[in-house]
Amino acid sequence: MGRFQGRTVIVTGGGGGMGVEICRTFAAEGAKVVVADVNMDFASRGVNALKQQGLDATPVAIDVADRDNVEKVFGEIAQRFDGIDVLVCGAGVRRMAPLLDHSLEDWELTLRVNLTGVFLCSTVAARHMKRKGKGSIINIASVNGVRACEGMGAYNASKAGVISFTQTLACELGPHRVRVNALLPAQTETPMIAEQVGEERQRREERIPLGRYAQPSEMASAIAFLASDDASFITGHALAVDGGYLAFGFRPSVYG
Template identity: 40%
Template sequence: MRLLNKVAIITGGASGIGKETARLFAQNGAKLVIADYNEETGQTALEELRALGTEAEFVKADVSNRDDVQNLVNTAMEKFGRIDVLVNNAGITRDGWLVKMDPAQWDQVISINLTGVFTCTQLVAGIMMQQGEGVILNAASVVGLYGNVGQTNYAAAKAGVIGMTKSWAKELGPKGIRVNAVAPGFIVTGMTDKMPEKVLGLMEEKTPLRRLGQPEDIAKAYLFLASEDASFVNGAVLSVDGGLTL
């Protein structure tokens, strides 16, 4: 029980990596507030968590909307009285070539993948500072480290998340708050469902482990970083990519 009685907020917690992270946290004793913009999948995920015997709440939220995020934080505090872990997992893709990218595609990805992370962390950090402890985990990407064709907006957002992670580690570390990021490689989720099989096959071939990642691979990284096993890890960007970027 590595997170026994710890209270965790997980954004984008109704599917993919977020849902698997919520399940793994629950199995390790955490109390959960999952947030997602999709109410139907959110309620289903909530039922599954409660079936495990977990104390959990679901909040419909768009992390690009500050009022939604404030409601999310308020719900966690009203229900549990504290916030020990924040997993900034929510994210979208709106891929396109630079010269053809609609400004709306840029704005949507930046507002959710970058500004959403800022807003969630800003509203939770003050609570963690009062507690004198806390863990903030951000979803980065190998794309944020090395770039990718057709993902100007996504790469920019994830590079920004990495920069914020390192800045917050320095700002919040003295307050007892650890801030780290996980940089997944190609993980089999709803996002990859949109990618051509040929591209996925190429990524699999390029990965030294000769497979694509699974949501549980990332969830296990989050569990480690959220736990006391990582008590001296701060400001790190952990690549979980099977060696793709070597």
């Protein structure tokens, strides 16, 4: 029997990239997984990927930045599956541009999806968890929320906000036995970073002590740990799964 047998797990952004692997990890451990994405096509794509591995899940379309839609979708899930046990906020966007060239439209979109979306999904799910007397929320932030990177100002700001929001919510929900943590991935093999090839990729890998990008399964394993009873005394934590990236910083190796 898996660690999440019979538990209801919602993964936003579950239809692609890292999200599918997160859903697979929970489903393989017995969870009732809800693959939530921006439209039903993306959500169904994630469910179909799981079915090819003999696993099952439920697809739903959701607009994470629309309070009414989030409340409706989460309410229907809670009613159908007798509550919400775990929420993974993985929906996100990234718009690249120097801050002086950043359009207001892209800035607002990034903050709306990456930060407001986390606020809405986390707080709506938390109300269901409070009624149940327990729960776990994992918000996917980024190492960029701790250490800035040029050309990604809106993304950096949104992820720093996610970390601070996570810590605040953890303090407020602790008395209700609802744990809230953040995951800080470094470079991970997903479609979002597919454009990083050749010398650019090599340069980025040299900044990671382990010398490579992470696999989505390594992020999924860390998220499952934070969601599980194995992490029952961990809340308000921002867990960097980064191959040593934050420890190393941006400086080149001194001793070769």
